[in-house]
Amino acid sequence: MKINPDKCVACGNCTYVCPMGAIYIDPVIRRATINRNECVECYACFNGLSQEHLNPTFVRTVRKLFQMARMRFDPEPDVCPTAAFEPENLEWPRVVRRAFSDPRVPHESTGVHGRGTEEVKTNDVSGRVGTGEAGFTIEFGRPGVGVWFRDIQKMCWALARAGVAFEKKNPVTSLMSDAATGTIRQDILDEKVLSAIVEIKVPVERVEEVIRLVREMEKQIDTVVALGVGARCDEKGEDNVVAPILEKLGYNLERAKTNIGLGRVSNAA
Amino acid sequence: MTNTLHRFGSAESFRDDYVVFAIASKGRNDEGALEKLRRFLRIAVDFQPVNLGDAMHGGALRPSKEMNPGAHWKRDVAPDFDAVVAGLDAPTTVAAVFDNRVAAEDFVQAVKEAELGLSVNISTSIEGAEQCCFAAGIPRHSVGYSLGFEGATAKLPEAKVLMLSTMCGHGMVSHGLAKKMIDWVKEGRRTPQQAAGYMTRFCSCGVFNPARAARLLEQAARGESE
Numbered sequence: 001m002k003i004n005p006d007k008c009v010a011c012g013n014c015t016y017v018c019p020m021g022a023i024y025i026d027p028v029i030r031r032a033t034i035n036r037n038e039c040v041e042c043y044a045c046f047n048g049l050s051q052e053h054l055n056p057t058f059v060r061t062v063r064k065l066f067q068m069a070r071m072r073f074d075p076e077p078d079v080c081p082t083a084a085f086e087p088e089n090l091e092w093p094r095v096v097r098r099a100f101s102d103p104r105v106p107h108e109s110t111g112v113h114g115r116g117t118e119e120v121k122t123n124d125v126s127g128r129v130g131t132g133e134a135g136f137t138i139e140f141g142r143p144g145v146g147v148w149f150r151d152i153q154k155m156c157w158a159l160a161r162a163g164v165a166f167e168k169k170n171p172v173t174s175l176m177s178d179a180a181t182g183t184i185r186q187d188i189l190d191e192k193v194l195s196a197i198v199e200i201k202v203p204v205e206r207v208e209e210v211i212r213l214v215r216e217m218e219k220q221i222d223t224v225v226a227l228g229v230g231a232r233c234d235e236k237g238e239d240n241v242v243a244p245i246l247e248k249l250g251y252n253l254e255r256a257k258t259n260i261g262l263g264r265v266s267n268a269a
Numbered sequence: 270m271t272n273t274l275h276r277f278g279s280a281e282s283f284r285d286d287y288v289v290f291a292i293a294s295k296g297r298n299d300e301g302a303l304e305k306l307r308r309f310l311r312i313a314v315d316f317q318p319v320n321l322g323d324a325m326h327g328g329a330l331r332p333s334k335e336m337n338p339g340a341h342w343k344r345d346v347a348p349d350f351d352a353v354v355a356g357l358d359a360p361t362t363v364a365a366v367f368d369n370r371v372a373a374e375d376f377v378q379a380v381k382e383a384e385l386g387l388s389v390n391i392s393t394s395i396e397g398a399e400q401c402c403f404a405a406g407i408p409r410h411s412v413g414y415s416l417g418f419e420g421a422t423a424k425l426p427e428a429k430v431l432m433l434s435t436m437c438g439h440g441m442v443s444h445g446l447a448k449k450m451i452d453w454v455k456e457g458r459r460t461p462q463q464a465a466g467y468m469t470r471f472c473s474c475g476v477f478n479p480a481r482a483a484r485l486l487e488q489a490a491r492g493e494s495e
Contacts, residue, residue, distance in 0.1 A: 016445040017471065044441045048471035050332040050340075074458065076341050077449065078332065078467045103272070103439040103473050104325060122294035122388040123411040137413070142275065143435050144444045145424045194440045211416075218420035226275045227416040237399075237408025251416050254280040257273060258398035261410030262381060263388035266298040 001039060001046060005031045007084035009059040013077055014045050014085070019144050019194060032084070040146055040194045041090060042101035050076070051083040093188045096149075100171065100193035119167075119199060120230035124263040134207045134242050135230035138214060141195035142226045149175075150189040151221040152196055156182030158217045159200060164210065167199035204231075207245045272438025273364070273392035273476050274415045277431040280394035282495045286436075286481045287373035287401070288392040289313070290364035291385065298386055302360040305385040310354045312383060313365035316376040320366040321353045322475010329353050330469045330479070346466040353475065368480035370397060374404040381405050429489040433482055437472040446471065454490040461486040 003014075003023075008031040015023045015032065022038035023045065025031070059081050066073045075081065090098055099105055119137060120129055129135040138155065141147030152172060159166070160182035166173040177185050202210055207229070218225050231242035246253060273288045291309045293302035306323075313321055322328035329348030333340075357363065367373040373391070380389055391398040395412070402409050418425060425431060426444045433447035434440075450464035459467075465482035488495065 016449045017443050018445065019440045019443040021443075021445060042440065044443065044471060047473060048332055048441055050336040050470070051334050052336045052338055054338065076344060076467070077446075077453070078470055079336060079341075083334075101440075103441070118292065118294055118388075120411040120413045121290075121292055121390045122297070124388050125294045125297045129411060135413075139275070142438070142440060143277075143418070143425070143431065144440055145421070215419065221420065223421055224418050224424060225420040226418055228274055228413050229416060230411060230413040232411050233409045235408065237402060237410075239409075239412050243412075243414070246414060246416065251414075253395055253414050254278070254417075255274065255276060255283060255393065255415045256395045256398060257390045257392040257413045258395075258402065258409050259388060259390050259411040259413075260377065260381075260402055260405075260407050262385070262407070263294065264298060264386035266386050267296065267300045 001034060001041060001043065002086045002088050003032050003034060004084045004086050005029065007056050007082040008032050009056055009063060009082055011063070011075070011081060013079060014049060017044060017048055017078065019044055020146055038192065040101040040192055041094065041098035042194050043087070043098070046085040046087055047104070049078055049080045049085070052079060052081045053083050054081045056082045093191050096175070096188050096191050097193055100196050120259055121257060122263060123230070123232065123259050124261045125265050129201060129230050129232050131232050132204055133201055133232065134204050135201045136199065136210060137228035138198045139195055139226040139228070141193065141223050143224070145224045146192050146194055147196060147223040148190065148192050149184050151223055152198065153182065153184045153189065154221055155214070155217045156184065156198060158213060159198070162213055164200045164202060167201065170197070170199045172196050172198050204241055204245065207242060208249060211249055272474065274413060275418070275435060275438055277428065277435040278495060280396060282432065283394040283397060285368040285484060286393055286478050287367040287370065287397060288364055288476050289367070289373060289376055289389065290362055290392070291387040291389050292362045293360050293387055299360050302387065303357070305387055306360060306363045307354055307357055308383060309380060309385060309387065310357065310363055310365065312379050313376055314350045316367065316372045316379070318365040319368045319478060319480040320348065320469065320475050321350050322364055323353065323357050324362040324474040325359065326356045327473050328469060328475025328477060330466060332470045346463065362474065364474065364476045366476060366478050368478065370400060374401050377401045378405045381407060429485065432485050432495065433468065436477045436482060439473060441471045441473050442468045442477065451486060451489045454486045461490070
């Protein structure tokens with residue numbers, strides 16, 4: 001993403017809406033500027049801000065007059081008054097940032113808009129997580145911190161050493177040069193994304209072991225991790241297998257997504 | 270939809286937050302899914318959702334690429350549900366957000382009766398989803414639990430900011446904007462509803478809950494904790 005300095009009026013609205021806090025007003029040029037190292041190409045600025053197409057010279061003059069009179073101009077906070085944001089043509093490997101950070105860009109590996117796969121939300125037709133299994137979503141960088149692929153790789157290496165297999169139809173797995181060892185392509189390790197999800201499935205007997213491993217590795221990576229665990233319910237709609245393990249590990253289960261089982265396979269064979 | 274799973278807050282704080290979403294599975298029931306997804310959204314409108322959206326085009330309150338400067342004085346904050354339904358042009362995840370359990374229960378019942386054949390999920394407190402299933406006479410098929418945030422949590426902002434920003438799990442509602450909106454409501458520069466509207470427009474799939482956001486903003490401005 002670029003900010004056109006001829007259009008920017010340094011209103012500062014965009015500095016608040018950037019999820020990475022990567023936009024600031026450069027005091028030298030007096031224009032909004034993007035820290036390209038921290039920018040994850042999520043397009044929240046371009047897609048989320050409403051755009052006016054006001055004359056930049058006019059807006060700067062008005063702002064200057066208000067400033068001189070020590071008056072506060074109070075415009076809407078979600079607007080770029082001069083439509084100064086200009087998307088740029090991203091090339092490899094930087095394009096990976098956008099693929100993982102802009103939710104409107106589908107991943108070629110999954111076809112799903114977002115960072116993961118269908119996981120348990122289509123479990124009623126996919127049968128991905130069966131009885132006696134637990135599906136993990138290990139999400140890095142969320143919320144609002146971001147993650148470098150080199151940090152994701154540390155976790156993947158540890159999971160692979162433990163003999164855990166990665167979900168094949170997952171964007172992170174598709175970027176591994178060796179899924180057996182959890183090694184991610186060398187050329188993207190220094191790319192930062194808003195978040196990325198590693199997906200694995202293990203027998204319920206290994207839930208505790210995996211969680212303890214993840215917790216241990218979290219100490220070695222410089223970001224936040226959001227853990228999700230999916231389980232198949234019994235015929236009465238109860239889960240008396242995975243939830244007790246999680247509670248035993250000290251988790252206070254507050255929120256979940258519940259697949260209510262209305263899906264049916266209907267495509268022609 | 271992991272982007273609705275990890276909302277920050279206690280189970281009690283989700284009393285006005287019920288996200289019900291439908292998705293077709295690629296290669297299994299995606300043929301002819303578009304009309305079924307539209308029908309899901311149309312059914313939802315009857316139960317007065319607080320937001321409605323799809324993962325490709327956004328929610329019922331969207332940013333404008335050609336905003337009239339007059340909007341600074343008279344901003345339209347009414348959700349446009351018809352635009353969401355009409356704008357759906359390819360199979361994707363669609364969602365309806367409700368601010369009360371009764372509406373969510375009635376909607377789930379209606380979706381069950383419609384026999385769409387799509388996978389339907391409820392994202393809320395575990396107990397809230399169980400109640401919806403019980404009311405509709407549906408046993409839960411699968412559950413995806415949120416275990417919350419771990420690791421370098423010192424990098425996260427305070428709870429009242431997180432409760433707002435995590436309502437867009439894709440991270441399009443920044444902590445910075447959430448903090449700014451709390452401050453603006455506190456200063457009386459905007460109403461909680463107006464501030465919630467600004468944040469809602471950044472959510473790119475329509476799962477942000479403006480009703481819960483307005484409540485949280487009001488509480489935060491008063492210095493009350495959840």
